[in-house]
Amino acid sequence: MKLLPMLLLLLPTAASAVDFCPNSMPTKNWGIQYQLSGAHQGTLLLLRQQAQTAFYNPQNQVAEWWRFDNPQHPQFSRVFGEAKRRIDYYMGDLRTLGVQVSQAEIESFAANHLRQALTKVPQSDCAEAEAYEGDYHQVHYRMLWSTALQLPLTLETTVQGKVSRWQAQQFVNSADVTGHFQQWQAYKRTDFADVGDNEQDPFLAKMINQGFVEHSEHAAYDSRGNPLGNHSH
Template sequence: MKAAILIATLMSPLAVAGQCNMNTGFTQANYKVTTGTITNKQHTESIFTLWRTPHQVAKQNPQFIELWQELRNQQIRPIRYFQEAQRGIEYQPSEVQGKQDWSSKYQLVSDKLLASMTHQKSTGEGCELVEYYTKQQGESKIELSWLANQKLLKSIRISSPRYSREIVLTASNHNQQKVKAQFAEWDNYQTTDYADIGDNENDPFLAKMINQGFVEHGASGFYDAQGNQLQGSHKHHH
């Protein structure tokens, strides 16, 4: 019932506290990720930037960018760009319908996860309307703040007695020109079809791929309906 109410809330323009007149279809959002282990009091920090156009989303890490394109048939097509080499690897769209959730990539958290959480309160209005949600899942607790009218994650914290992970929005803008320019820059990188890598051992960049494999997925910052971290564009299932 809560989920149904939340979906209705997300869908209904009357329910949101005022409108946001910014062009939220184009977004640059900077995030800081802090991961901590409670037992030995260690923590690590990293940053990434989320870039969005209406049908593309990219997660820019310091070394590489993972970009997803939403196709007309709702398939999701991944591309991985390598900033320093200015090269890209193009992948086929996910071909198993329903296997991937566009919202989990576009918003960092899926609509399903949001719908499964308990709304605690709302503050602000218009573009700055922030909704606060929580969810307890076994020993883990998820606390999330959501810029509802920008469809943008403000923060998420997942904590357990031994481990915590927090992603916090540090800056954002909706500068359409800048966002378009960034996607255009990546689009101009030389790309190679994933299937052709094996035939290009003479290309130093691709030879490195052949000999050392692909960059392993780090913490992606993407979460599914259970609050589980997603490990990339294809879920490795056993």
């Protein structure tokens, strides 16, 4: 399965998880704000609404939007807020492009699978969390996992002596989460299968030229144009 999409493509270095240690999952639409530092600076939002999960970069208004109303036939969209456009992918597109999708992995930042590959260790930072550490695919990981949210609060990686970390900071309120999904739903949409027939469209031509959209083994790209799921297991 292809895992660890934006997670490992936008890694940071930052503070402790002590200040954000939730003891329950919000009951309505909700999100988590992650602060990124180190090689990549900025903010990343994880947004959840029923069967929908999105990763949103507010700096460039690019989102990865997954819908699992039918878990066996997920839908995916690349969202471009500045242009008010989105490109939709369906199960046939994902299958043709060789992308394997797990709802549990998308909803956990692909860290659920990673957690199972690490060793549980003692920690005192957060009573509602579990700590994990270990080596996986030549990377050393340290993770603080929220048992309430089923998400990482921190994830630290060490590669050839270089340490990076990303940090959960706070919840995103329900109204903001709802607003994002409503906006994206209203954007002008193009089916991925039709992109090749619409290269005269300036927006699509730009996306193709920048590598955000191409007919390759990858159906989706992160906010920097790197293919989602470049970690194969």
